[in-house]
Amino acid sequence: xxxxxxxxxxFIAPSVVLIALTLMYxxxxxxxxxxxxxxxxxxxxxxxxxxxxxxxxxxxxxSTVWRTLYFSLVSGVASLALGLGLxxxxxxxxxxxxxxxxxxxxxxxxxxxxxxxxxxKWIFDSLYGVANDTLMRVGLIAEPIVWLGTRDxxxxxxxxxxxxxxYPFVMLLLLAxxxxxxRDQYESAAVDGSSPWQRFVYVTLPHLRFAIFVATAMxxxxxxxxxxxxYVMTRGGPRDSTEMMSTLVNRQAFEFFDYGVAAAxxxxxxxxxxxATLAYRRLMRSASEVL
Amino acid sequence: MGLLMxxxxxxxxxPVTVQFVDWKLNDSQAILNFYSSVAAEFEAANPDIRIELxxxxxxxxxxxxxxxxxxxxxxxxxxxxxxxxxxxxPLLEPLGPLLVEAGITGLVEAMPQSIVRDSLxxxxxxYGLVHNxxxxxxxxxxxxxxxxxLDPDKPPRxxxxxxAYAERLNKPPQQYAYxxxxxxxxxxxxxxxxxxxxxxxxFIARDFTRATFLDKxxxxxxxxxxxxxxxxxxxxxxxxxxADFEFVITAFAQRRVAMHAGGSNNAAIADSRNPxxxxxxxxxxxxxTGAALVNGDVMAIPKGAKHPVEAMRWLAFLNSKDMQxxxxxxxxxxxxRADAIADERIQADPMLAFSPPPEALFAxxxxxxxxxxxxxxxxxxxxxxxxxxxxxxxxxxxxxxxxAILAD
Numbered sequence: 187x188x189x190x191x192x193x194x195x196x197f198i199a200p201s202v203v204l205i206a207l208t209l210m211y212x213x214x215x216x217x218x219x220x221x222x223x224x225x226x227x228x229x230x231x232x233x234x235x236x237x238x239x240x241x242x243x244x245x246x247x248x249s250t251v252w253r254t255l256y257f258s259l260v261s262g263v264a265s266l267a268l269g270l271g272l273x274x275x276x277x278x279x280x281x282x283x284x285x286x287x288x289x290x291x292x293x294x295x296x297x298x299x300x301x302x303x304x305x306x307k308w309i310f311d312s313l314y315g316v317a318n319d320t321l322m323r324v325g326l327i328a329e330p331i332v333w334l335g336t337r338d339x340x341x342x343x344x345x346x347x348x349x350x351x352x353y354p355f356v357m358l359l360l361l362a363x364x365x366x367x368x369r370d371q372y373e374s375a376a377v378d379g380s381s382p383w384q385r386f387v388y389v390t391l392p393h394l395r396f397a398i399f400v401a402t403a404m405x406x407x408x409x410x411x412x413x414x415x416x417y418v419m420t421r422g423g424p425r426d427s428t429e430m431m432s433t434l435v436n437r438q439a440f441e442f443f444d445y446g447v448a449a450a451x452x453x454x455x456x457x458x459x460x461x462a463t464l465a466y467r468r469l470m471r472s473a474s475e476v477l
Numbered sequence: 478m479g480l481l482m483x484x485x486x487x488x489x490x491x492p493v494t495v496q497f498v499d500w501k502l503n504d505s506q507a508i509l510n511f512y513s514s515v516a517a518e519f520e521a522a523n524p525d526i527r528i529e530l531x532x533x534x535x536x537x538x539x540x541x542x543x544x545x546x547x548x549x550x551x552x553x554x555x556x557x558x559x560x561x562x563x564x565x566x567p568l569l570e571p572l573g574p575l576l577v578e579a580g581i582t583g584l585v586e587a588m589p590q591s592i593v594r595d596s597l598x599x600x601x602x603x604y605g606l607v608h609n610x611x612x613x614x615x616x617x618x619x620x621x622x623x624x625x626x627l628d629p630d631k632p633p634r635x636x637x638x639x640x641a642y643a644e645r646l647n648k649p650p651q652q653y654a655y656x657x658x659x660x661x662x663x664x665x666x667x668x669x670x671x672x673x674x675x676x677x678x679x680f681i682a683r684d685f686t687r688a689t690f691l692d693k694x695x696x697x698x699x700x701x702x703x704x705x706x707x708x709x710x711x712x713x714x715x716x717x718x719x720a721d722f723e724f725v726i727t728a729f730a731q732r733r734v735a736m737h738a739g740g741s742n743n744a745a746i747a748d749s750r751n752p753x754x755x756x757x758x759x760x761x762x763x764x765x766t767g768a769a770l771v772n773g774d775v776m777a778i779p780k781g782a783k784h785p786v787e788a789m790r791w792l793a794f795l796n797s798k799d800m801q802x803x804x805x806x807x808x809x810x811x812x813x814r815a816d817a818i819a820d821e822r823i824q825a826d827p828m829l830a831f832s833p834p835p836e837a838l839f840a841x842x843x844x845x846x847x848x849x850x851x852x853x854x855x856x857x858x859x860x861x862x863x864x865x866x867x868x869x870x871x872x873x874x875x876x877x878x879x880x881a882i883l884a885d
Contacts, residue, residue, distance in 0.1 A: 227567040312716045335716025424718035425859045441848045
């Protein structure tokens with residue numbers, strides 16, 4: 187190893203140690219616990235893969251997996267659409283009060299999930315909520331909607347709250363990428379007679395490809411892990427209509443005190459996230475080759 | 478020479494610090510001030526002990542407690558809900574030996590013995606001291622009764638009367654007769670258990686082997702009646718399946734709901750949401766039997782606590798008669814000790830002095846599998862409220878699942 191490499195390793199060593207302690211150790215400990223039966227008294231009894239068998243053969247687990255994917259994908263697509271739209275708006279030449287809009291659009295990201303969840307819970311309250319009041323005033327509905335007390339509306343409500351909380355992250359990443367696109371490319375395209383839509387598809391989108399991948403992949407991971415917002419708004423109900431993997435793990439660990447099964451569910455969640463991210467990366471590569 | 482002199486003078490021992498974790502400290506500044514002054518009183522009487530009050534969020538109390546104990550960093554004393562003890566007692570110190578070591582006598586005998594026996598004692602060991610109790614009654618708004626032409630001093634005593642009253646009180650969408658708790662929470666669970674007990678049914682067998690709510694037709698009828706209040710009679714605000722404590726108490730405080738099953742502290746909470754409403758509220762036993770779960774706050778000592786004997790002295794101080802009375806007045810909760818309930822300061826407040834008939838009080842089910850059984854109870858309730866199953870279908874489906882949980 188040459189001197190430069192040694193110095194390089196020395197520089198990154200503190201970060202590696204920190205990451206190993208804060209990320210790798212809990213992950214390995216989770217993997218370890220998943221192989222044991224472990225209850226409230228923390229006594230461990232080795233059960234091999236029994237916890238995984240219990241988790242993977244439970245139909246409720248699979249319906250929770252599909253529900254989590256649905257929530258994450260719909261939230262992700264909506265966040266991307268909203269984030270991209272607002273990023274394009276903020277990147278527009280001659281936009282008035284740009285700093286004001288930028289701060290305003292970032293505000294949801296600065297609010298804690300719990301506070302956001304409580305606020306949205308009241309917004310969607312069937313007796314007092316602003317959502318019903320507004321919709322009734324403008325004549326879109328005649329009777330209040332029971333947002334959090336019916337299956338479909340409850341899922342809709344948590345997705346809306348989650349998109350509101352997560353779009354600024356997507357917007358910021360895309361805005362940063364937009365600002366790196368050379369303006370002369372747009373000017374050349376305009377001289378060649380391209381329409382705004384063509385400039386968006388053939389100039390903007392290719393430049394945003396990597397940023398979109400990073401933003402959507404990270405947003406997807408955040409969505410799969412989303413817990414506080416859903417727990418505060420619905421606790422996974424009514425029935426299992428908004429039960430996600432994160433709320434399921436919480437229930438297994440801190441309500442049923444079945445730590446082994448909770449750890450096995452968490453590991454399954456981790457594997458799903460890795461597989462989904464790799465698949466998405468491959469998809470993006472294929473798409474970029476087409477473009 | 479100086480060193481020799483220092484060795485000859487006995488060193489004054491540093492006071493021991495007892496950390497007391499309590500979610501109530503987060504409830505209001507008045508409660509925090511009260512317990513701060515109580516801690517100061519205790520420290521004055523016990524100069525060898527310092528009390529550190531550690532607030533915790535109600536929602537995080539169990540997670541923080543289990544994590545601290547598992548990490549080998551338990552605090553010295555903690556307030557828990559009585560129902561928490563069913564699952565958490567393996568992480569608590571048995572109090573019997575500590576009471577002896579601390580020289581405390583007569584304290585356990587002053588507590589309600591049914592709670593001590595059924596909810597605080599596991600495998601012959603005592604794990605908690607009950608600080609205050611609450612049992613739900615029919616909480617109603619007298620003004621709304623009067624406006625509906627009902628006598629506010631004569632609450633319904635049978636379910637037929639309740640229905641007749643509800644029909645008079647129900648004026649949707651502005652006003653609903655009854656607030657029903659359908660969301661997943663411990664406060665919902667105890668209200669739904671009450672429905673079965675009122676009909677003379679146990680929810681699960683007392684030996685925790687099987688579901689028993691299908692044993693008598695009266696149980697199915699009682700559950701169906703309660704569900705129908707929401708789905709057929711429409712006595713409740715829409716969305717009962719998601720109605721949690723916040724929703725119901727806010728609607729009650731805002732006079733959108735006329736009645737609900739609630740404990741004595743609900744009146745004060747309603748008054749905090751809508752100051753001045755307290756004078757309109759009254760509490761009576763629920764119709765028919767007045768059946769209710771006795772709930773309450775319990776003081777305990779985590780396993781592995783550094784100063785368990787000192788913590789025991791602090792908990793004994795908190796649960797003396799005078800302290801239970803004083804804290805009851807601040808917390809708006811009925812004290813647990815019989816001599817504290819009999820105190821004139823408590824008897825002067827009808828809400829604090831309220832208690833359903835003793836024979837109608839139930840302690841709940843002390844099985845470690847209760848959290849899983851309770852989850853099925855929520856699912857049965859919500860399936861019926863969402864009308865995805867009839868009440869009877871929900872019960873039959875739930876019974877199978879509960880039997881499987883208890884057999885496991």
